[in-house]
Amino acid sequence: LRKMGLERxxxxxxxxxxxxxxxxxxxxxxxxSLIFISYLFVSELLQxxxxxxxxxxxxxxPDVVEVIPVFLNATLLALGCDYLGLDIQDxxxxxxxxxxxxxxKNPVHTGGCRIEATFRISKVPGNFHLSTHSAxxxxxxxxxxxxxxxxxxxxDVMEYxxxxxxxxxxxxxxxxxxxxxxxxxxxxILKIVxxxxxxxxxxxxxxxxxxxxRKTYIEMSFTGQTNPTLWFRYDFTPIxxxxxxxxQPLYIFLTSICAIIGGTFTVAGLIDSFFFTASQxxxxxxxxxxx
Numbered sequence: 700l701r702k703m704g705l706e707r708x709x710x711x712x713x714x715x716x717x718x719x720x721x722x723x724x725x726x727x728x729x730x731x732s733l734i735f736i737s738y739l740f741v742s743e744l745l746q747x748x749x750x751x752x753x754x755x756x757x758x759x760x761p762d763v764v765e766v767i768p769v770f771l772n773a774t775l776l777a778l779g780c781d782y783l784g785l786d787i788q789d790x791x792x793x794x795x796x797x798x799x800x801x802x803x804k805n806p807v808h809t810g811g812c813r814i815e816a817t818f819r820i821s822k823v824p825g826n827f828h829l830s831t832h833s834a835x836x837x838x839x840x841x842x843x844x845x846x847x848x849x850x851x852x853x854x855d856v857m858e859y860x861x862x863x864x865x866x867x868x869x870x871x872x873x874x875x876x877x878x879x880x881x882x883x884x885x886x887x888i889l890k891i892v893x894x895x896x897x898x899x900x901x902x903x904x905x906x907x908x909x910x911x912x913r914k915t916y917i918e919m920s921f922t923g924q925t926n927p928t929l930w931f932r933y934d935f936t937p938i939x940x941x942x943x944x945x946x947q948p949l950y951i952f953l954t955s956i957c958a959i960i961g962g963t964f965t966v967a968g969l970i971d972s973f974f975f976t977a978s979q980x981x982x983x984x985x986x987x988x989x990x
Contacts, residue, residue, distance in 0.1 A: 722971075722975060722978075724971065724974045724975065724978070725971045725975070728967050728970055728971050728974075729967070731967075732963050732964065732967040735963055736959060736960055736963050739959045739963075740956060740959065743952060743955045743956060743959065744952075746947060746952075747946070747947045747949075747951075747952040748946075749946070749947075750899055750944045750945070750946055751944070751945050751946070751947075752861065752862075752942050752943070752944055752945075753942070753943055753944075753945050754862070754940060754941065754942050755940075755941050755943075756938055756939065756940050756941070757938075757939055757941070758937050758938060758939070759893065759937065759938075759939045765821070765822045766819040766820065766821055766822075767819060767820050767821075767822060767852055767853055767907065768817065768818075768819055768852070768853060768854075769816075769817070769818055769819065769820055769827070769850075769851070769852055770815075770816075770817050770849065770850070770851045770852075770855075771785075771814070771815070771816045771817075771818075771827070771849075771850055771931075772813075772814075772815045772816075772847070772848040772849045772850075773813070773814055773829065773845055773846065773847045773848060773850075773929075774807060774811060774812070774813040774814075774845060774846045774848065775811045775812050775813075775814070775829065775843060775844070775845050775929075776807075776809050776811040776842075776844045776845060776846065776874070777809065777810060777811050777842035777843075777844055778811055778812060778831070778838070778841065778842060778843065779806070779810060779811070779812055779838070780804040780805070780806050780812035780814075781834065781836075782831045782834040782836075782837070782838050782841075783804060783812045783814060783829060783830075783831065783834075784796070784797040784798075784829070784830060784831065784832060784833035784834060785797070785798045785799075785802055785814065785816050785818075785827065785828075785829060786798065786827065786828050786829075786830060786832055786833070787818065787820065787825070787826075787827045788825050788826050788827070789820060789821055789823050789824065789825025789826075790823045790824050790825060791821050791823050791825075793821070793825070796832050796833050797832070797833025798816070798818060800818065801816060801817040801818060802814065802815070802816040802818075803815045803816070814829065820933075822935055823935075824932075824933065824934040824935070825932075825933060826930055826931060826932040826933065827931050828928050828929055828930045828931060829843075829845075829928070829929040830926070830927070830928040830929070831927075832926070832928075840882060841882045841925070841927040842876075842882065843873075843882070843883065843884070843885060843927050843928070843929050844873050844874055844875070844876070845872065845873055845885070845929060846870070846871075846872040846874075847868045847869065847870070847871040847872065848869065848870070849866050849868065849869045850866065850868040850869075850889075850931065851865060851866050852891060852906070852907035852909065853894075853904075853905050853906040853907040854896075854904040854905055854906050855906070856894075856896050856904050856906045859896060861894075861896060861942055862942075863892075863894065863908045863940070864908050864909065864910060865894075865906055865907070865908055865909075867909065867910065867911060868887065868911060871887075871913075873885060873915075881917050881925075882917070882925050882927040883915050883916065883917060883927060884915070884916055884917065884918040884926075884927045884928045884929070884930065885913060885914075885915055885928075885929050885930065886913065886914045886915075886916070886930040886932065887911050887912075887913050887929075887930060887931050887932070888911060888912045888913075888914075888932050889909045889910070889911045889931060889932065889933040889934070890909055890910050890911070890933075890934060890936060891907050891908070891909040891933055891934065891935050891936065892907065892908045892909065892935075892936050892938060892939075892940055893905070893907055893935065893936075893938075893939040893940070894906045894907055894908050894939070894940045894941070894942070895939060895940070895941040895942070896941075896942045896943070897941070897942070897943040897944065898943075898944050899944040899945070899946060908940065909933070
């Protein structure tokens with residue numbers, strides 16, 4: 700009795716098998732429905748497994764105590780390594796001429812020098828530059844034609860293929876000879892945007908995007924002599940860009956699968972009913988039961 704009482708609440712009543720009628724049309728519709736469901740299921744599964752990168756921006760107060768790693772790689776095409784040096788300045792009062800820690804210089808076949816340097820800067824406006832200021836003996840003529848292989852700030856995030864400009868100076872170059880033997884200075888002005896990348900596991904990397912503009916000019920000292928320099932002047936914006944990975948929630952995936960299965964079988968049932976009813980009417984017309 701208890702069982703019979705509980706069965707009254709069954710909304711999925713079963714039709715006896717001997718009361719059902721299989722049809723060829725129904726079989727074809729069923730096969731196509733299963734193929735369609737399988738295709739949509741795989742599509743939704745791939746979408747669920749895919750990791751999206753979401754971006755947002757916010758204003759942050761710069762921490763002047765924070766230090767940022769910088770990587771510089773450039774070739775001076777016509778200036779020897781004996782003359783070339785790296786100088787660093789900022790608004791905190793730092794002024795280092797001939798910085799040598801983690802600086803590697805290698806001669807190149809053109810008589811120039813390739814310099815690779817890793818150093819740290821404070822998060823305040825400043826500059827670093829390549830010049831002959833630290834050389835004990837100055838060359839007769841300073842030719843600063845150059846190729847920049849890379850200038851990067853912060854953690855390296857190039858492998859993550861994030862949108863943005865993390866190394867826009869890569870392959871920037873000045874190859875033309877100085878006009879009328881005037882030694883030109885080159886000024887790269889960088890606007891740096893702090894960037895945070897957080898993967899789906901919660902691990903974070905702090906990188907820095909930047910844009911740049913370049914100008915070329917003749918720089919004169921107080922004595923009237925030229926002091927050609929390859930400048931990299933930088934400043935930081937108060938806007939921070941954050942990229943973080945996100946995966947589709949499980950409940951959305953399950954809801955989509957239920958909608959796909961339920962919707963497909965409902966529409967397939969309507970189509971099957973239409974064809975079955977139409978075929979029954981056609982048979983009755985053939986038998987003359989409908990005039």
